[in-house]
Amino acid sequence: MYRFLLTPRWWGINIFVVLTIPFCVFMGSWQLGKFEDRVDTHEEAKQQPAPGEQKAAPLDELLPVDKETSGRQAMATGRYGKQFLVPDRELDGERGSYVLTLLKTDGGRTLPVVRGWLPEGKPAPAAPGGQVTVAGALQASETSGTDGVHTAGGLPSGQLGMISAASLVNLVPDDVYDAWVTLADAGSGLKAVPASAPEGSGLDLKAFQNLGYTGEWFVFAGFVLFMWFRLVRRESEAARDRQLGLEPEPV
Structure with missing residues (x-):
């Protein structure tokens, strides 16, 4: 059968x-x-102290950014230079822009620093002059899949759709770190941008x-x-x- x-x-x-x-x-x-x-x-993350609670360390000691170093407080010294707005970023339910200022470090490389979030229509405050030391939460370069990233192109001059070394390579002559930091203490008129959890971690x-x-x-x-x-x-x-x-x- x-x-x-x-x-x-x-x-x-x-x-x-x-x-x-x-x-x-x-x-x-x-x-x-x-x-x-x-x-x-x-x-494992629950057993470890929060990244922001760990002791700040020099930037170069925390690179490359991974699940262990993402969110850690990184320190760098240099002078602020060119500044960009990163539009279409949401904070506390409101739309606005990140204020991204490039820090030319003493080592010669340039570090993207998000000094804070700015509501739509507000002018971005100028960065502090002279030699500065910044300490902020270390973040990996954004990709096209990162929330809030603007990939359509056609942004006005002075605006940046994605925070990454790849997006800055044609805009600045310096060697840019493949990472960025967000400051906990935002300047006047800005709100601090909280650090995001690294991709591939957590539930x-x-x-x-x-x-x-x-x-x-x-x-x-x-x-x-x-x-x-x-x-x-x-x-x-x-x-x-x-x-x-x-x-x-x-x-």
């Missing part, structure tokens, strides 16, 4: 099932592992997306197995009916 399983058509179906189910299980396990990694990272939306994808892969594996059994049952019933003369033989 089950000799049909050895026909060429069923060989193709069987091979598809044999390959698909392990692949779905592998992908589901991989997504579950990603979720568990985020949970472990979240638990954020992406973590629960990993958990959702885990369920989807396992459900799909179960669906493939269910459909295989259903097809086998239907084919075996048809073969039995043909043996009993209840259904004509296929031409």
